[in-house]
Amino acid sequence: MAIEVRIPTILRTYTDGAKQVEGAGSTLDELISDLEHRHVGLRARLIDGGSLRRFVNVYLNDEDVRFLDGLETPVKDGDTVTVLPAVAGGAV
Amino acid sequence: MLTLTRELHDKIVQHARQDHPDEACGVLAGPAGTDRPRRFIPMTNAARSPTFYEFDSAEQFQVWKQMDDQDEEPVVIYHSHTATEAYPSRTDIGLAGEPSAHYVLVSTRDENETEFRSYRIVDGEVTEEPVTVLE
Numbered sequence: 001m002a003i004e005v006r007i008p009t010i011l012r013t014y015t016d017g018a019k020q021v022e023g024a025g026s027t028l029d030e031l032i033s034d035l036e037h038r039h040v041g042l043r044a045r046l047i048d049g050g051s052l053r054r055f056v057n058v059y060l061n062d063e064d065v066r067f068l069d070g071l072e073t074p075v076k077d078g079d080t081v082t083v084l085p086a087v088a089g090g091a092v
Numbered sequence: 093m094l095t096l097t098r099e100l101h102d103k104i105v106q107h108a109r110q111d112h113p114d115e116a117c118g119v120l121a122g123p124a125g126t127d128r129p130r131r132f133i134p135m136t137n138a139a140r141s142p143t144f145y146e147f148d149s150a151e152q153f154q155v156w157k158q159m160d161d162q163d164e165e166p167v168v169i170y171h172s173h174t175a176t177e178a179y180p181s182r183t184d185i186g187l188a189g190e191p192s193a194h195y196v197l198v199s200t201r202d203e204n205e206t207e208f209r210s211y212r213i214v215d216g217e218v219t220e221e222p223v224t225v226l227e
Contacts, residue, residue, distance in 0.1 A: 008189065009190065009191060009192065010189050010190075010191060055187055055189075057149045057152065057153070059149075059153050062153060062154075062157070063150075064149045064150055064153070066149070082153070084149075084152060084153065084156055085187075085189025085190070086146060086147065086149065086152070086187070086189070087117070087135075087146070087147040087152060087169060087187075087189065087190075088139075088144070088145060088146035088147065088183075088187050089144070089145055089171055089180070089181065089183050089184035089187050089188070090115070090141075090143050090144040090145065090181055090183040090184065091115070091142075091143040091144070091173050091174070091175065091176045091181055091183075092143065092176075092181050092182065092183060
């Protein structure tokens, strides 16, 4: 089962510079755990305290998984998961 | 060094003035690898706040996908400060996630003069850079 995962520039240190990697799993959580085996440290950049980090956007195909089932979102062969750092900031 | 046209510079300033007192935000896209901004893309500030900005995540996805399809990258990521100086805050620095982008800060704290400054933010380090506006 191959799910394509698109990695933003700042996380490519975990993928030896690759902008795209492949993984397996039946939920997003499983997929991320699978990726962690080959890209150690990546999981901690995406997940904190058991949920997806506030300023990391993860999309299944073209939907933000926050509007699906978060880490429990089902994924399957042929899906594309895209990770983008949120663009945000403030006055302080 | 950030080089951009007068037209793009003025569009950013106008956007910031329009949204004041909320922070305005957006992107200037340019052909990948050229470091030249060409396309003005104002973004919705999903936070709609005078002290915080955040791109709407669905909008960000569409814009990033379009840039990728057109072989562009986000050359400039801009936002405004409405009561403080045009300098990256601790939050701005902590959340800067595009190491190749020029981070433009505009301040609309003075109703007559708009401050427009540019920075590189890489690994938590801020470096101000000169801005060249092409007439």
